[in-house]
Amino acid sequence: MILQPLYLSLKVATASTLAVFVVGLILAIVLAKKHFPGKNVVETLVTLPLVLPPTVVGYYLLFVVGGHGLLGPLLAATQIQIIFTWVAAAIASAVVSLPLMVRTSKVAIESVDPSLEKAARTLGSPEWRVLLDVTLPLSRRGILAGVVLAFARGLGEFGATLMVAGNIPGRTQTMPLAIYSAVQTNKMGEANLLVLIMTVVSFIVLWMVNRWQREWWFRKAI
Amino acid sequence: MIDLTIKKKVGDFCLDVDLQVENEILVLFGPSGAGKSTILQCVAGLLTPDEGLIAIDGEKVFAATAGRMERNVPVHRRRIGYVFQNYALFPHLTVWQNIVYGVRRHPQRREMVEDMIIRMRLGGLEKRYSHQLSGGQQQRVALARALVIQPRVLLLDEPFSALDTMVREKLQQDLLHMQGQLGLSTLYVTHDVKDAFTLGDRLAIINKGKIEQIGSKEDVFDHPTSIAAARFTGTRNIFRGEVMGRDENGVVILWRGFKLWSSCAAAGTGSKVEFCIRPEEIMIMRDDRPPKEELAQNLLSGKIVRQIAKGPSISLFLKIEESDGTSGEAKLARDYDLEMALPRHVYRKLDLRVGKRVTVSLKRSALHVIGPLA
DSSP states (O other), rough: TTHHHHHHHHHHHHHHHHHHHHHHHHHHHHHHHHHOHHHHHHHHHHHHHHHHHHHHHHHHHHHHSSSSSTTTHHHHHHTTTOTHHHHHHHHHHHHHHHHHHHHHHHHHHTTTTTEEEEEEEEHTHHHHHHIIIIIIHHHHHHHHHHHHHHHHHHOOOOOOHHHHHHOOOOTOOOHHHHHHHHHHTHHHHHHHHHHHHHHHHHHHHHHHHHHHHHHHHHHOOO | EEEEEEEETTTEEEEEEEEEESSSSSEEOOOTSHHHHHHHHHHHTTSSOOOEEEEETTEEEEEEEEEEEEEOOOOGGSSSEOTTTTTTOOOSSBBBHHHHGGGTOTTTTTHHHHHHHHTTTTTOOOOOBBBSOOOHHHHHHHHHHHHTTTTSSSEESSSSSOOOHHHHHHHHHHHHHHHHHHTTTEEESSSSSSHHHHHHEEEEETTEEEEEEEEEEHHHHOOOSSSSHHHHTTOOOEEEEEEEETTTEEEEEETTEEEEEEEEOOSSOOEEEEEEEEEGGEEEETTTTTOGGGGSEEEEEEEEEEEEEEETEEEEEEEESSSSSSSSSSSSSSSSSEEEEEEHHHHHTTTOOEEEEEEEEOOGGGGGGOOOOO
């Protein structure tokens, strides 16, 4: 089934994006609002997957969730298999796309006018309410941009996925992997089709976001 | 009522003030960076002083001595009405949602917001967003939002600085009216002299983190106790002279060969003093009429060297002719000695112009010797 890789890619990217949304947003809020010792180190670590080769990230992931990895005994005891499943692919996607989510959201949160947050405080809102009523609604555009970037990055993930999830057709073979395999085995017709699908899907996602952002800008400008 | 004694150090800047505000408008006036806004933020709880005490209506909201915090009520429990310089309206909420924000859990919120909308003349704008409002409307929403929570004190941080004169004057009236109705202790920060004079019951001049002078606005404007206070309140003519003698009504000061009478009795004979007079207190004498008795003293003659039209009034700059024909004291950096302001119609009637020679009187009662009040 030719669409199996597409389905798998969307599933992996969606799961990864959900995780990245929650973890990334919390990290962004903490990094934007709090000052603590070692903040710089945390920020650098979060950003590291952006510049490291994906194979290096994959290697580290193997080291954590692999059979002989840090969590190996725990996973064995609970009979959970992560490596060479779609879950591993999702984890790989999540780790490489996390920096995109954290960075864009953090910038958006930081760019909210502090006097608006102060105003909410003087109007009786404790910190968590200020966050929910003012900070997050006003940085939603940046947060959404982060989510879309994370999703797009997850959709195109190749290197780290190959390391931890392998390239098992029907189980872990996502679109990029399927395209690679098709080319390797000289199935150019299949490769062309997959490339076309991938391009169209990516185009639609970005086009929708662009349109949505423009409308938002337009509303804000008048 | 606000009672505050605080110290706060931020880098090289050191704030050290002691203020009481009754049910009145106390204007904090002074140059940018003097610490006016810092005082407001400390009262609101947005900034934490290093030490001191802040009480609102007798309730201690902040107390710390020598770095030991005894009490610090968080901002959201202080019930303070705060109007920010840029209004700080929530851009993602409508006018109604902005105003209701502070009372959204209150059972009577509908009535409260509607009442505010009527009082602040915001009817029909409930569904608008802040970017669809004019500056004056935004300001009224900000004021409504701050007042609807029934604050114990009202803090205003240069609320009218971005508005044009007409809107500003209307809003000043609104504010005075509301303040009078609610009897709120109000701290009003501004660096605008006119704002300060129009709105303040009392005035505190803040300079470099300290209170330069505090008192009724008449006192502060007419009797500055320091040169800095005189400068900030727009007393342009500040001079040095020597006290020559006194009578029962004041002192006579020798300045560049002229004898000038002042009603201030504070200075002792022989002492060097600084004295000042506001531009609008300098009276122009008419050749065709003898001067009124109160203006017959302190007459000086000079030539108009420059003029600047300032709306309804005109500023004239006068070069004084020396009494003994010499160039007087050390050369001044400027080309004039006196700045005076007079209404446009007087200017026209007397046919004044640059180059014309005029006689002026430095009204004795307005000639003020700078220094502690007697």
